Amino acid sequence: MDTPVYQGSCFCGKVTYEVMGKPLISAYCHCTLCQRLHSSAFIHTVHFSETSFKWTCAESCESVTDTYPVAGKPWKMRYRCKECGATVASHNSKANNWSIRGAQLERDETGKIKAWDELKPTAHMFYGTRMLDINDDLGKWEGYENQSKKIS
Ligand SMILES: [Zn+2]
Ligand SMILES: [Zn+2]
Incomplete structure (x- = not known):
């Protein structure tokens, strides 16, 4: 089976990228x-x-x-579109991975994110600093899923 490829872009569409395969974290x-x-x-x-x-x-x-480092985390670099200002991705040179925003992924004709079942979130992370309570079935974690204390 071919590795699935997903397209993403900034608000104005000037900056585009693609990601492949199964996410490490969603x-x-x-x-x-x-x-x-x-x-x-x-x-x-x-x-x-x-x-x-x-x-x-x-x-x-x-x-x-444009690129700019994340304050206090020099190994993390953020990328944003010069045209619309939207943050599009960040790169972590310690973990050797990229982080993208799910909301910027390609939509189908109904407005839903394509391949949602493959890409949808599996957890709530850094839930301790939430601004609202979420009543869904996903696990709530203090930090990363399975790498921190589970809140609920
Ligand atoms: Zn843009
Ligand atoms: Zn965060």
Whole structure:
């Protein structure tokens, strides 16, 4: 079977990328950095291995993205679109992986994210700093799923 490939893009569509195969992590993140960066109570973050991520901008992605380090974590680099300002991905050189935002993945004609069953979140992480309670069946973790204390 061929490895599935998923497309993602920023708000304006100038910055595009693709990711392949099974995510390392797919979770709703309630950490304070994600809250601040996205002005959102939580986001859907999806992690892929180093080799499963590829920039695919029509022009060179280097010319249409800005990079900036995450405060206090020099091994984490964030990428945002110069045109629309949207954060598109971050790279972690310690873990050798890429993190993308689920909400930026390609949609089907009904507006739903394609291949949702393969990509959907399996947990809520950094749930201790949540801005609202979530009443679903997914596990709630203090940090990463299966690597931290389970809250509920
Ligand atoms: Zn953009
Ligand atoms: Zn987060």
